[in-house]
Amino acid sequence: MNRRGPSMNVRVGRCRYRSPVICASGTFGYGTELGALADYSAIGAVTTKTVTLDPREGNRPPRIFETAHGVLNSIGLENPGIERFCREIVPALRRMKIPFIVSIGGTTQSEYEELARILDRVAGVKAVELNLSCPNLRLKKMVSQEKVLTKKLVAGVRRRTTKTVIAKLTPEVTDITEIARAAEAGGADALSLVNTYYGMALNVETGVPRLGSVYGGYSGRAIKPLSLYRVWRVYQAVSIPVIGGGGIETADDAIEFFLAGASAVSLGTVNMVYPKCAAGIKKGLQAYLRRRGIPRIARLTGEGHERAKRVG
Amino acid sequence: MKERAVEIRRITQKRPDIFLLTVRSAALANQARPGQFLHVKTDECTTILRRPLSIHRREKQDLSLLVKVRGRGTRALLRRAPGERLNVIGPLGNGFTLSPFPDGGTTMLIAGGIGVAPLVFLAQRLTGTAKRPSTGRKIALIGARTRGEVLCAPEFRRRGFTVKKATEDGSAGRKGSVIELARDLLAARGDARPLRIFACGPEQMFFRLRAAINELCPEPERVRCQVSFEQFMGCGVGVCCACAIPTRQGYKKVCKDGPVFSLHELKERGTE
Numbered sequence: 001m002n003r004r005g006p007s008m009n010v011r012v013g014r015c016r017y018r019s020p021v022i023c024a025s026g027t028f029g030y031g032t033e034l035g036a037l038a039d040y041s042a043i044g045a046v047t048t049k050t051v052t053l054d055p056r057e058g059n060r061p062p063r064i065f066e067t068a069h070g071v072l073n074s075i076g077l078e079n080p081g082i083e084r085f086c087r088e089i090v091p092a093l094r095r096m097k098i099p100f101i102v103s104i105g106g107t108t109q110s111e112y113e114e115l116a117r118i119l120d121r122v123a124g125v126k127a128v129e130l131n132l133s134c135p136n137l138r139l140k141k142m143v144s145q146e147k148v149l150t151k152k153l154v155a156g157v158r159r160r161t162t163k164t165v166i167a168k169l170t171p172e173v174t175d176i177t178e179i180a181r182a183a184e185a186g187g188a189d190a191l192s193l194v195n196t197y198y199g200m201a202l203n204v205e206t207g208v209p210r211l212g213s214v215y216g217g218y219s220g221r222a223i224k225p226l227s228l229y230r231v232w233r234v235y236q237a238v239s240i241p242v243i244g245g246g247g248i249e250t251a252d253d254a255i256e257f258f259l260a261g262a263s264a265v266s267l268g269t270v271n272m273v274y275p276k277c278a279a280g281i282k283k284g285l286q287a288y289l290r291r292r293g294i295p296r297i298a299r300l301t302g303e304g305h306e307r308a309k310r311v312g
Numbered sequence: 313m314k315e316r317a318v319e320i321r322r323i324t325q326k327r328p329d330i331f332l333l334t335v336r337s338a339a340l341a342n343q344a345r346p347g348q349f350l351h352v353k354t355d356e357c358t359t360i361l362r363r364p365l366s367i368h369r370r371e372k373q374d375l376s377l378l379v380k381v382r383g384r385g386t387r388a389l390l391r392r393a394p395g396e397r398l399n400v401i402g403p404l405g406n407g408f409t410l411s412p413f414p415d416g417g418t419t420m421l422i423a424g425g426i427g428v429a430p431l432v433f434l435a436q437r438l439t440g441t442a443k444r445p446s447t448g449r450k451i452a453l454i455g456a457r458t459r460g461e462v463l464c465a466p467e468f469r470r471r472g473f474t475v476k477k478a479t480e481d482g483s484a485g486r487k488g489s490v491i492e493l494a495r496d497l498l499a500a501r502g503d504a505r506p507l508r509i510f511a512c513g514p515e516q517m518f519f520r521l522r523a524a525i526n527e528l529c530p531e532p533e534r535v536r537c538q539v540s541f542e543q544f545m546g547c548g549v550g551v552c553c554a555c556a557i558p559t560r561q562g563y564k565k566v567c568k569d570g571p572v573f574s575l576h577e578l579k580e581r582g583t584e
């Protein structure tokens with residue numbers, strides 16, 4: 001441990017991040033809009049809101065509803081399309097010196113490939129995250145609910161970019177380790193776990209679903225144990241790094257994800273409440289490492305598995 | 313816009329389900345404009361997201377919110393105590409546009425229920441602190457279910473507004489909705505002298521108001537009507553795209569493009 005405290009650098013795929021705390025796609029906008037509300041120095045990277053080839057206007061409102069323990073959303077990938085993204089948003093991110101990962105989505109494999117090809121030439125893009133929770137046009141289900149398609153799509157993207165490829169998976173499968181292995185076999189450098197769970201709520205007075213699109217993605221504190229379990233299982237199944245998240249609110253939550261096998265953590269819903277939360281969580285992680293005399297955060301990854309063996 | 317922990321000065325119960333919460337922050341008070349809101353972290357346990365609440369009133373370094381208890385968040389807020397710190401982000405949103413208005417014109421405020429909240433701050437600004445207080449006729453229409461639920465009438469009177477009430481049960485003012493009251497007034501005007509309307513209340517009220525203007529005003533497109541719109545909100549600062557509403561120019565964000573919109577640009581829900 002040097003005088004400046006434990007090292008918070010992490011490597012995920014082909015690049016290094018100055019902090020292991022990453023902002024999850026869709027909850028931090030494009031990273032540029034928050035100005036003084038955010039504390040960028042604590043953030044390893046901002047994963048931008050999923051961008052598609054063509055602009056999308058998003059789902060019918062209402063698009064968000066808070067339940068007793070979590071948050072339902074159905075934004076519907078509202079975004080300006082890749083062209084405007086590259087023209088307007090990328091320069092702003094670079095001007096502000098914000099490290100960023102670009103999340104991409106589409107309804108067919110060729111859309112993902114085309115997006116990856118375009119982004120391969122864009123300077124400043126640290127990694128491409130494949131949002132594999134988009135419904136596939138042909139299959140009528142999410143890409144990452146199907147292992148053959150997952151492998152094929154990741155491999156297709158892999159061929160079109162030299163950037164780090166992160167596959168972000170849905171937790172809505174029978175066995176997430178199968179899908180994780182498929183993404184690894186396709187050539188993913190890293191995995192991001194998890195996207196939201198399906199959920200819905202109804203208004204008991206009117207009988208009407210709370211979300212305009214009837215159901216949506218469930219996130220926030222309620223999903224933490226479920227997400228942690230999936231990160232644990234996937235860590236055992238693959239050898240590529242995992243960005244873990246789902247329901248993180250505090251440094252302790254983040255520590256659990258490292259112990260379960262995460263190499264970095266992602267903050268989603270909590271960003272919408274406390275835009276500076278990455279700073280507090282990073283500080284909390286550092287204090288924890290210092291207390292335990294651990295010189296670098298990377299050492300914490302998967303420690304829980306060692307302990308579990310000893311206990312069991 | 314900034315995240316701040318501001319001191320709670322007072323919490324005053326106004327009605328069984330309505331309370332006034334006053335916080336102190338000179339910086340916030342100086343920046344705030346009528347129609348803007350604070351995104352409030354009501355508590356740490358029972359809620360996750362923040363709750364948007366309009367700025368109701370300003371007195372020197374203090375800002376007040378007028379809150380109706382609806383669910384977990386507003387209930388938790390009522391249980392907070394003076395002296396505690398309240399985490400808020402704000403002031404947020406565009407606020408009402410106060411462009412120059414001809415002297416002979418009429419200014420009409422229309423409040424449905426708790427919709428009165430932002431209009432009191434607006435009335436303050438239209439009369440009190442403005443460099444050139446607007447002359448002309450000033451009317452405030454207040455709608456509620458019953459007499460006991462009519463809010464803030466004295467606040468408007470004190471600022472030179474003629475107050476007219478409408479209650480659903482007829483226990484005060486006109487029986488019926490505040491829009492029926494507005495219809496009476498619009499029908500009685502019968503001329504095209506300048507009129508501007510500021511409204512806040514349940515969404516359906518706006519579309520009935522638009523129908524009334526189109527039907528009863530000789531030159532409906534010249535009536536300037538700004539409405540403060542509600543929608544379930546996420547971040548409050550324009551990044552999550554959760555609080556979209558349909559407008560004639562596509563979806564807009566209530567938190568960033570609004571909450572104040574021109575009535576003419578809104579689209580009725582279900583027609584998008």
Ligand SMILES: Cc1cc2nc3c(=O)[nH]c(=O)nc-3n(C[C@H](O)[C@H](O)[C@H](O)COP(=O)(O)OP(=O)(O)OC[C@H]3O[C@@H](n4cnc5c(N)ncnc54)[C@H](O)[C@@H]3O)c2cc1C
Nearest residue numbers: 363364365366379380382383384385386429542543544571
């Ligand atoms: C820009 C803006 C300004 C507002 N200003 C005020 C104000 O000055 N005073 C005030 O009392 N309220 C105001 N509201 C509404 C207020 O935000 C909601 O009443 C509040 O968020 C409810 O939180 P809760 O936890 O108590 O209810 P919840 O448990 O979240 O929900 C209870 C019920 O309240 C309704 N509700 C929840 N959130 C909203 C919302 N954002 N808009 C409409 N209905 C909602 C739903 O029908 C729900 O069933 C404003 C809303 C917006 C968007």
Ligand SMILES: Cc1cc2nc3c(=O)[nH]c(=O)nc-3n(C[C@H](O)[C@H](O)[C@H](O)COP(=O)(O)O)c2cc1C
Nearest residue numbers: 024025026050073131194195219220246247268269
């Ligand atoms: C409002 C909102 C918008 C989101 N948008 C996206 C998106 O565009 N792409 C994506 O891959 N995930 C998106 N997500 C999922 C988050 O990135 C994250 O994976 C998920 O919310 C779980 O983490 P959390 O519990 O910390 O929020 C969104 C989540 C929310 C709440």
